[in-house]
Amino acid sequence: MGKVIAIANQKGGVGKTTSAINLAASLAATEHSTLLLDIDPQANCTSGIGLESEEIDASIYEVLIGEVPASEAVITTEMPFLDVIPSHINLVGAEIEMIDEMQREKILSNRLPRIRRKYDFVVVDCPPSLGLLTLNSLTAANSVLIPVQAEYFALEGLGQLLNTIKIVRQHLNPELEIEGVLLTMFDTRLRLSNQVAQEVRRYFGEKVFETIIQRNVRLSEAPSFGKPALLYEASSKGAKNYMALAREILEHNQEFLEQHHANGEDRTDDAGADEEDEAGAIDNESSESEESTTPADDFSL
Ligand SMILES: Nc1ncnc2c1ncn2[C@@H]1O[C@H](COP(=O)(O)OP(=O)(O)O)[C@@H](O)[C@H]1O
Ligand SMILES: [Mg+2]
Secondary structure, eight states, X not given: OOEEEEEOOXXXXXXXXXXXXXXXXXXXXXXXXXXXXXXXXXXXXXXXXXXXXXXXXXXXXXXXXXXXXXXGGOEEOSXXXXXXXXXXXXXXXXXXXXXXXXXXXXXXXXXXXXHHTTOSEEEEEOOSSSSHHHHHHHHHOSEEEEEEESSTTTTTTHHHHHHHHHHHHHHTOXXXXXXXXXXXXXXXXXXXXXXXXXXXXXXXXXXXXXXXXXXXXXXXXXXXXXXXXXXXXXTSXXXXXXXXXXXXXXXXXXXXXXXXXXXXXXXXOOTTOOOOOOTTSOOOXXXXXXXXXXXXXXXXX
């Protein structure tokens, strides 16, 4: 089973979509087969990777309502190790349609197991809310990556997100971990950025990635060309920062990857694999710090 990393923060504009696209592209660039899954009705991730809605036959919407299997919504990209399941504005309706379903928080996790075997990583771009779509993503995920903008009020609302993660762990997905907290849009010239970084590190301790994503105009330009920064301008600071993030994540997940590959699971080995997802298939508890005593530890994640 590939590792599912949900990129979540109910605040808009903190760098979720930018991180999803560029992390997925960077993991793919290191030849790890990666699926980028857009579950935000705004579909910024979908357009940012260069997909027009006319070229999309099936999106995550059709997958969630059970019209097509996840594999049929997959679209390949110009990067050999990167595939996408796109989103569509009609996903707004799915959230309402899902409300009456049994186990409505588990719909995504029930749809993913077959396809997860084909990938090393599935990166999920969540919407800016803690609604049913984000809950489904957290329930289907092994870990959550939390982008935090190095700006005023950076920590505002994070208690609510951590509480949601805690509830998901208690009731829906006991294995859910925090992959890391990612500082985004960091401006080295601003004292404020450094202050925010310090505050975030004080709160989250070792859960904060060493890699910091700097403010970089190439990262904001690239989506309008339908490309990850790596393909738009590989030498840009933004592309390099996300490459460094991918390396950091790969390092944290070495054990998982070894196990994953030992099980012979990759994109060439998908024949007839349709058992249910096994909780606990991924066990990388060693990547968590046990000794740190930051306020976030109250959530025992
Ligand atoms: N590191 C960065 N440097 C410059 N602009 C960025 C950076 N990260 C994100 N942006 C821009 O900030 C805006 C919000 O980012 P986005 O990734 O869409 O956030 P979210 O998905 O959380 O709403 C977008 O216009 C994006 O291009
Ligand atoms: Mg977004």
